[in-house]
Amino acid sequence: MERTSSIRRKAMARQHKGEVMIAGEQLRLRLHNGKLIKDRLYHLRTYPNCFVAKELIDWLVSHKEAPDRATAVCLMQHLMDHDIIHHVCDKRPVLKDAKLLYRFRKDDGTFPFNxxxxxxxxxxxxxxxxxxxxxxxxxxxxxxxxxxxxxxxxxxxxxxxxxxxxxxxxxxxxxxxxxxxxxxxxxxxxxxxxxxxxxxxxxxCINFRRRRRLSELLNDSEQDANEGVAVSTPEDNLPDNPFVLRQKKGGNSPTFHIWYSEVQNRYLLISFFTVLKRNYTCEELLAPGAPFIKRVLTVIGDALGWGFVVRGMAPCYVQAVDRGSPAAAAGVKVRYMLHTWD
Known part of the structure; x- marks a missing residue:
């Protein structure tokens, strides 16, 4: 059992690295298309295929890839830690929100093809x-x-x-x-x-074609740091928490009533940051004409559990979903909002 858990942890860590590579490559192509990556002159020397950190942070916030500049810096530092981007002279291991030049390693041939x-x-x-x-x-x-x-x-x-x-x-x-x-x-x-x-x-385990949101990388890294298991907090033990209710009732096939809003012909869930900034009430979810659609998903748990984390109270929302878990297979996604527990 211990060996199986160790193998699974390693697989999850490698899977996260893969997700970082995909997200980094998708970002690189978008920045090339947006002309943020180009040859730049600095101190009488031309550096090819570079971007300015401050301009990139502006772009991430304006394109809603990050809610604020601090989060955007954290996201780019995550790419830097995984050898996706680097300072043009490799003298700065920490990304700064300043007029400094950075580059994607794929653009200068320094990406480590290990x-x-x-x-x-x-x-x-x-x-x-x-x-x-x-x-x-x-x-x-x-x-x-x-x-x-x-x-x-x-x-x-x-x-x-x-x-x-x-x-x-x-x-x-x-x-x-x-x-x-x-x-x-x-x-x-x-x-x-x-x-x-x-x-x-x-x-x-990986949908290579799915468009990644950079904010997913931080959520995944936090989840990997906890070995894919949610850390118990005082909020987890509240009597209205669905996990507590299900554990008391027993059984491993819970049904969730979930709301999400559909925008631009794709499923756009209430963002994680929006949920934290504004608490929607059950009445708002059920109100006639509300921009939410109700789905009923059945998750059949396995020996390791259901594979997702919920937070909040009346309604709760999905904070994390374990890749490849029963919850993921059933279609549960981060930022879904839960109202009832049958």
Missing amino acids: TEVKIFMRGQGLYEHLIGDENSILQLREEHGVAYQHSFPGCQLIDWLLQNGEAESRRQGIELCRTLQEHGIIQHVAKKHDFFDSGLLYQF
Whole structure:
């Protein structure tokens, strides 16, 4: 059990690094398109493909990627700590909200393509190939009465790897898939098995195509620091907390009534910062004409729990969702607001 927990923690840490790389690359491309990254002259020397920290902080706040300048600095420092960006002379390990020049390591060829990065990129390439396949093996399937989207039997993935020249033998394919599992790229749908060349179902843990919000990186890093488990606080033990109610009632298939608002043809949930600044009442959620839509999601817990954290009182809101957990599989997302607990 201890070994399993250790492997899971390592996989989560590697998965977070992968999320940082994706978010960093998405930001880099946006900044290039917005002309914030360009050649700049400083002290009679030209530095190619640079951005000014102060201008970037302005951009992050104006584009609502961060609620304030302090948070924006924290986000960029997070990218710096993961070797995504750096000071042009590598003399400043701490990002400053000032007229200093920084650069993406991918733009100057200093990005560290170590073993972990290469494995992550291999997984990303496989995901893109599979998701774009007209007859993709990623389908809605059931295991033990539970449906899992974009799942695949292990044996079918090995077949696909062989057919597409991604592996020379079944043994090599199994080794590749187990490496991807160790690095938090694929997993058994219920997190109960290592990878086997069998009919057991697996999923990609990461949606490589999803547009990342930079604020997710800080939430994920806090969650990883706690080994994926919420730290108990006095608020957690309040009698109105849904976790306490469910624990008293027993059972592992709770149903949540959840509201969210739909804007610009995509699901835009009440932001985490908005929830903290303004407490919505149950009456506002239920009021006729309110910009919230009610969904009923059923989460079937596993041996490790449900995989999400709630905060607040009447209504509560989802603060964190464990990637690949039963809650994530059921569609629970951060910033969903909970009103009742049946």
